[in-house]
Amino acid sequence: MSKKIFRRAGFLAATLAAGIFATSVQASDPIKIGSFLSATGPASFLGDPELKTLEMYVEKINADGGVLGRQLQLIHYDDAGDASQARNFASRLVRNDRVDIIIGGSTTGTTMSAAPLIEQARTPFISLAGAIVITEPVKPWVFKTPQSDRMAAERVLGDMQSRGITKVGLISDTGGFGSSGRTQTLEVAANYGIEILADETYGPSDTDMTAQLTRIRNAGVEAVFNFGFGQGPALVTRNYAQLGIDLPFYQSHGVASDRFLELAGTAAEGLRLPASPLLVPDSLDDADPQKAVVQNYKAEYEARWNTQVSTFGAYAYDGLMLAVMAIEQAGSTDREAVRSALENIQGYVGVTGIYNLSPEDHMGLTADSFRILEVKDGQWNLID
Template sequence: MKSKMLAVLAMALFAMAGTALAGGEPIKIGAVLSVTGPASFLGEPEKNTLTMLEEKINAAGGILGRPVEMIILDDETDVNKAVLAAQRLLKKDNVAAVLGPTVSGNTLAIMNSFPAAKVPLVSCAAAEKIVSPVNPWIFKTAQSDRHAVLSILEHAKKQGYKKLAIITVSDGYGQAGREVLKELIPAGGFEIVADEVYGPKDTDMSAQLTKLKSAAPDAIICWGTNPGPAVIARNRMQLGMDTPLYMSHGVASKKFIELAGEAAEGLLLPAGKLTVAAMLPDADPQKPVLLAYAKDYEAAFKQPVSSFGGYGYDAFYLVKQAIEAGNSADAQAIRDNLEKIKGFVGISGVFNFTPEDHNGLDQSAFVMVTIKNGDWSIVP
């Protein structure tokens, strides 16, 4: 009993020592994440990352000598709960900035509250609509659909493909991706020969795939986040289809490979560099950042690192840099200084924000990868 009491006392003293390095009023940063629900495989690594960074930064003295207080709310992948969570952070918790939400639909549902509140939102979701047209108070860290589609089409062109079929999920992410696909595929000189949609809760897409197959495309592009794309990969194998299948960056995690199993073999997608960090050339400025993040995350949580956790990493450190650049945790100052950030080497890419670009990434944030022997491999 005595040894247990001593252990508890030691842990308390350690925690006090860490927070004692940072004094004054805490800087409150909110987050709305899908820690549970269908998108938990995205939101959980984001939450893990933010709690890890909060502890790390506070142990090093905080930001501007003040401790960081992360207030993380779980929207359970539910749009109504995301709205309630955002209102709580803005009206009750009086946060200086909000990170998230995890998914595009939830981001689109809450983002219009932020200009009135004059608090910056740094989303971890991908839809281009989040930052186009530019809203002065809204930023995002996930790479844009447009750059992902362009990466896919560049690869398809090299393969000599002409006829493409698309299958997209009917949620916010899928709808946004479908719009970009329907714009860029014809603009790139390709033909869309089939266009199918599935629901985020659908458990069998054999009917849609059968229609795609009958259109005889040279390749199929699937746009969605798990579990749907994994179901599509398995259904494709069950139907004996050998048409090349591209996935979006929405499945760039080991969870997809786990869910799809052997059906993942040979699939292609644009992914952030974290998935293949060890394979990058040493000259790549992201490589040391990626390897350090992966090492810290895997040591802390005993699970593989995820690109989606990287969106949270970037959101946190971008806000931190904005606070330090303006020597102020005032929400207006954070917004103003986010917009000035240049050359920030993050997990998702190298960020260069401007008043006209609140994503700050370009196509170089992606590499084309394939799945070989149950793991990622860079497409030569």
């Protein structure tokens, strides 16, 4: 009896070991696209649409005959928003699965912890995270598709400048997104002749920001800018309306979703934010080269998943399309060739913006790719 148990245990152990250590070296026909995303956990609102987008377009590209006549194979691991998990999965992708290119890293933390490993393995890596540190200074093998938080700050401050505002109150959350945005805003404000008179913060799970907003109001500012994502900005917006502050109010691209409008309700009326054209596909000018791409992505995504499209998924769309373009231009999956093709892509019209990459700029977007939207009658309205 116990012998049997031992034999079974041995068998089980052997199967497990085979599962972990099996390095499948096949005829290497498909092009391997590796990915680690935060599809579950606290950052799943980023990772989930990103993963859905990748799955859907890899299927679509394969149905259309693949790339260079080869099928794409998506190898995805879920890091659940944990940076050390992300690092381990990146290690697995480059060392064990030996993927040709990596598209992933939903957050700045997961991207940065994986980047040194991927750099060393000399594998092209397109990150889907925001912070400017990812591509500045330029790392030869690391690219990213979302605009940096600095650009969002520049776009907002630019819009304030055009309205003649010079004194601004800043309120940001202490999470990664908010605190990075705060740093960037403070750094670039002077370039737009804007003075930050009040600089307040709140915890990501706080439920009332009245105290901070009161201090900002009393500082004698002409406009208020809130940098953050999640439920915080919706609460700030509600508190702002409750206090009856009658000053121009700005949010960051972190809340650019219809969900935010639901949470903030009528309090959001009149606020402005920088956002992807994906929120207003039909108000875009017909001459706008992005219009068709944006409409297409929205329609395809919503038809396939039966859920609302998200700007974060669009980062993955642009990442995948850039990767495919680079592989086609390189004519092979030779890593160095793909890398240098990536860094020379010019005029790719994506959902997020129009990309012009260069060896000095591994993101390739300008601040103009953000559209300034205003909330009017509970709807997004294109201003600029």
